[in-house]
Amino acid sequence: MQFHLNGFRPGDPEIFEPSERANASPQADTLPDRVDVLIVGCGPAGLTLAAQLAAFPEITTRIVEQKPGPLQLGQADGVACRTMEMFNAFGFADRLLKEAYWVNETVFWKPDENDRASIVRHGRVQDVEDGLSEFPHVILNQARVHDFYLEVMRNAPSRLAPDYARRVVDLRIDPDAADHPVTVRLERVDPAHGGRVETVRARYVVGCDGARSAVRTALGRTLRGESANQAWGVMDVLAVTDFPDIRFKAAIQSANQGNIVIIPREGGYLVRVYVEMDKLAADERVASRNLTVDHVIAAALRILHPYSFEVKEVAWWSVYEIGQRLCDRFDDVPADQVATRTPRVFIAGDACHTHSPKAGQGMNVSMQDTFNLGWKLAHVLQGRSAPSLLHSYSAERQAVAKELIDFDREWARMFSAPPKGSPEDKGDGVDPAEFQRTFQKFGRFTAGTATHYGPSLLTGEPTHQDLAKGLVVGMRFHSAPVIRLADAKPVQLGHTTGADGRWRVFAFCDAGEPGAGSSGIRALCDFLDRSPDSPVRKYTPPGADIDSVIDVRAVFQQEHRALELAAMPAFLLPRKGRYALIDYEKMFCPDLKAGADIFAMRGIDRRRGCLVVVRPDQYVAHVLPLDAHGELAAFFGGFLLPAGGP
Secondary structure, eight states, X not given: OOOOXXXXXXXXXXXOOOOHHHHHSOOOSSOOSEEEEEEEOOSHHHHHHHHXXXXXXXXXXXXXXXXXXXXXXXXXXXXXXXXXXXXHHHTOXXXXXXXXXXXXXXXXXXXXXXXXXXXXXXXXXXXXXXXXXXXXXXXXXXXXXXXXXXXXXXXXXXXXXXXXXXXXXXXXXXXXXXXXXXXXXXXXXXXXXXXXXXXXXXXXXXXXXXXXOHHHHHHTOOXXXXXXXXXXXXXXXXXXXXXXXXXXXXXXXXXXXXXXXXXXXXXXXXXXXXXXXXXXXXXOOXXXXXXXXXXXXXXXXXXXXXXXXXXXXXXXXXXXXXXXEEOSOXXXXXXXXXXXXXXXXXXXXXXXXXXXXXXXXXXXXXXXXXXXXXXXXXXXHTTSSOXXXXXXXHHHHHHHHHHHHHHHHHHHHHHHSOBTXXXXXXXXOBOHHHHXXXXXXXXXXXXXXXXXXXXXSSSOOOTTGGGBTTSOTTSBOOOOEEEETTTOOEEEGGGGOOSSSOEEEEEEOOSSOTXXXXXXXXHHXXXXXXXXXXXXXXXXXXXXOTTSSEEEEEEOSSOGXXXXXXXXXXXXXXXXTTTTEEOOOSEEXXXXXXXXXXXXXXXXXXXXXXXXXXXXXXXXXXXXXXXXXHHHHHHHHTTOOOTTOO
């Protein structure tokens, strides 16, 4: 990260100077009468949104939670590769990696053909395919993820902290109100203020308050779907066992006792065990079975035979039903009023989609929901985009959630199915080898890297996709190693995309000499620097740093020692901050010494080069020719407003 831009300051650079507003009005115990954004729920979705908006001190944000304080022990624990990429944008991926369990391989067990009452290992696969991400799939207690987000919020310029012990009583939208049209009443549930009601008027409200969402209920939205009528138990335990793969992620099919998924946890000793329990009747709920943790342990012992499994301590346990449910829209606007109304209230995470935990997608997809929404809210509240931009949240994320539901339904069915050919196979059995192949087939989906947004206002047509075959329009920007020209530091190019609401334009240069007067990169820089049609000039507010809205960076084909920094276009050495200091971190070269040529790795056309536009949530918005200056300007003109307003 960069710091010292506006003067030397000792101490931790992750702790930003508080904004003037935060200094003048520290967060009080009572909620303000009016806010820009009110977030309901301190789960992963709510905290992702709060951490992103906390970076914008000019936006008044508050986040409320019914629980009395921070989460101590979370239910979700799987962190997908794509989520790790997002965490890196917030600045805490490295710390999480140090603490988490890394899922490197997954093992598969099936009934022993010679002794059907026993199980035997039949397969082992790499958990994440090579080159899919620079980050691994990891396991970490959800509460620790919350801790990292809370620290980001505390250290942000706005010094944002949750307001706990507040329950939503009701929510009302006044469509005729010109300002702050959403009124929310909240009841204090802490002993010191029990029963007191606070009223807050907000420009926007986001319900991240779980499957029993009060915000969703107030909107009249409904989770629709079905249950698989299958009960599962889950427990985090400290146990002594002779099962040889206890520190691997393991999928176990027994002949007639059900199935198990083992997920090792951080710390070297703790392990999570998902245990198949009983089939439920069509109208039966799992609570009616009165299942206890002893039932879950006994079922685990039967499935793991002939191995022992002595539980010494249970840190947490639960029983649940498998089901998949989805809302038809993720905002307050009826489908027939999209053309005449803009959204004011949104729902995210479990409030609008629920599914089984088998693929570890719940927390991950929920956080991606609000990472998608946060920068859009900031754009609208800062006057960078019209409110109509907010329609794209429901359009993009509802489609992703539906895909997740369809995947989860098939995945959960396979997990609960008996082995094919076993006495329990009533025509729904699954061959263990097929189960392993399916796991590998859906690897990109479970890693979170398969999301693909279709063409829209924010995502261009893939007309020029052949210029960058490995950076697919509509999919997440796939990072690769590069060498920074100014100081020869090896870095990941994708790590230049922080959670700061900025757009990125990566100019992958053609094969010519970049310092030449006739080079494609110089022509691009001249356009961006001087033309009245330049999106950088057009949308950057007066007095702001030149990269505060659109951050342009160049990637050359030459080895870094073959280029002279002083010969590069001045636009790539911008002056910023109150001292007009030079930013030396805009130019990169392939890491040829390490054999990591980004042009080859990502299929960049060497002869022509290209422009890759990346959204603030790290998705590729467009791929264009290096000289497509007009098309670049037209793309940004589709959703950005000129600096200072329309």
